[in-house]
Amino acid sequence: MSRHSTASRRTFLKTAAAASTAIALPTFIPARVLGREGAVGPNDQIVIGFIGAGGRARQLMDQVPEGGRIVALADCFPERMAETLDQKKQQWKTYTDYRTMFDKEQLDAVVVATPDHGRTLPCMRAMQAGLDIYAEKPLTAYIREGRILADAARKLGRVFQVGSQQRSMEINDYCCAFVRDGKLGKLKKVLAVNYVGPQAMQNFPAEPVPTGGDWDVWCGPTELRPYNGSLRFAWMGWRDYSGGEMTNWGAHGVDQIQWALGKSHTGPVELWPITPGPNGKVGMRYDDGVEVSFELENTGPMGGGIFVGEDAKMEINRNKFATNPPGFAKDAPKPAVQDKWEGDGWIARPHIQNWLDCIRTRELPNADVEIGHRSISVCHLANITREVGRPLKWDPVAETFPEDPEACKLLDRPRREGYELPVV
Numbered sequence: 001m002s003r004h005s006t007a008s009r010r011t012f013l014k015t016a017a018a019a020s021t022a023i024a025l026p027t028f029i030p031a032r033v034l035g036r037e038g039a040v041g042p043n044d045q046i047v048i049g050f051i052g053a054g055g056r057a058r059q060l061m062d063q064v065p066e067g068g069r070i071v072a073l074a075d076c077f078p079e080r081m082a083e084t085l086d087q088k089k090q091q092w093k094t095y096t097d098y099r100t101m102f103d104k105e106q107l108d109a110v111v112v113a114t115p116d117h118g119r120t121l122p123c124m125r126a127m128q129a130g131l132d133i134y135a136e137k138p139l140t141a142y143i144r145e146g147r148i149l150a151d152a153a154r155k156l157g158r159v160f161q162v163g164s165q166q167r168s169m170e171i172n173d174y175c176c177a178f179v180r181d182g183k184l185g186k187l188k189k190v191l192a193v194n195y196v197g198p199q200a201m202q203n204f205p206a207e208p209v210p211t212g213g214d215w216d217v218w219c220g221p222t223e224l225r226p227y228n229g230s231l232r233f234a235w236m237g238w239r240d241y242s243g244g245e246m247t248n249w250g251a252h253g254v255d256q257i258q259w260a261l262g263k264s265h266t267g268p269v270e271l272w273p274i275t276p277g278p279n280g281k282v283g284m285r286y287d288d289g290v291e292v293s294f295e296l297e298n299t300g301p302m303g304g305g306i307f308v309g310e311d312a313k314m315e316i317n318r319n320k321f322a323t324n325p326p327g328f329a330k331d332a333p334k335p336a337v338q339d340k341w342e343g344d345g346w347i348a349r350p351h352i353q354n355w356l357d358c359i360r361t362r363e364l365p366n367a368d369v370e371i372g373h374r375s376i377s378v379c380h381l382a383n384i385t386r387e388v389g390r391p392l393k394w395d396p397v398a399e400t401f402p403e404d405p406e407a408c409k410l411l412d413r414p415r416r417e418g419y420e421l422p423v424v
Helices: 009-019 055-061 078-088 098-104 120-128 143-156 170-180 215-219 249-260 335-341 349-361 369-388 405-411
Strands: 046-051 068-074 093-095 109-112 132-135 160-162 187-193 270-273 282-285 291-296 305-309 313-317 320-324
Touching (some): 046 055, 046 098, 046 349, 093 098, 109 120, 120 132, 120 143, 132 369, 160 349, 170 313, 170 320, 170 335, 187 249, 249 305, 249 369, 270 369, 335 349, 369 405
Parallel strands (some): 046 109, 109 132, 132 160
Antiparallel strands (some): 187 305, 282 291, 305 313
């Protein structure tokens, strides 16, 4: 299949995805079919563009396996892209508007590594352009965004992986299945880190916008405030842009709790504040009675939780675990399997490989968009509980607070004109 054929690769992928709901079609022609057994030719590589050229994006660029080929970057600050090209010793094409990148490049997929508040819109537009998605976590800035994303991915037939790489870690898979299969005995409770929430927005003095930068685009759906480096580079701490550590590390820790409890496609039914304030401790209960308490202060597994069962206790963390009594889990994967996940940059290569594999097979990836949405929804729910300061009942099917219109207002946010989410 030539890159210059009348039917572009993107058109082919889009058609194959639509057809896959009825029959399984291969999305790529393997090299062996073209007489190049054992070779990885251009036709076999998945052509990738990056949206966002900051620190996490740069880490992910280094971890794209051979089956993927980066050809272009898009970022609203040109100096970030220039720094990235210099650091990586690459000559990728650069675009200040990712939509132009969609039009100019024959992409198959994109990695979206923007700040949280600016992630959903490019994901939506990329899916509409026929592209598959790898989106960093936390997936969204508020719950309604996630439902829109997940529904769009299903309707458009896109392969959408969320950057919750612990879903691909063998040790974490083993541990979550161990808990889920009842091997700790009946669960008494789950203890989680009390992740810090976001701060209320502050008014910072205006600073000059870096040359060529588009601050309007960076602010995206949020209020257009004067440029200040404390907003641009410390965005994770501000409510308009993120949910603080509750949606940063919490996205990983809560995801493991959801997985281990067998709740990957649902959520709790009740939440309540344990202590008051924007960083207060929060409790929640699932429909089977299992309670999770965000109460561990300055200690505990940032990437997991402590599962207390009748027979034993298991602490799950990123790529590791411990039990009490020691040695309670006797058939865990060998320590050597952990090595590929160790090193600089929060390793994600096998997780990206899973995404690339699923682009070819059209199967759901390990951290599918619905999983990512449900996990980060729990983090948003914890922050909402802190904000309203009272117990809440949650309907995980309708994704609403029954008979609580005040709390329901926090499920959605107004979007600035020009940055509305498109209708699929």
